[in-house]
Amino acid sequence: MFAIRYWSVIILIVAAAIGFFVYTTTGGGGRFDFKLGLDLSGGSHLVYN
Numbered sequence: 001m002f003a004i005r006y007w008s009v010i011i012l013i014v015a016a017a018i019g020f021f022v023y024t025t026t027g028g029g030g031r032f033d034f035k036l037g038l039d040l041s042g043g044s045h046l047v048y049n
Helices: 002-025
Strands: none
Touching: none
16 A cells, blocks of 8 residues: 555656656747647648649
8 A cells, every 4th residue: 555655756746856847848948948839839831823
């Protein structure tokens, strides 16, 4: 029983750390700023010839 509780706490801490990293880097001007592609930001690309 102790091992299950131990691993669940470890998984929750790791998930919280990853969530905090993603939350802080999606804002503007961060050290690791994500740049979303056209498919994720909802844009389109037109090329005129």
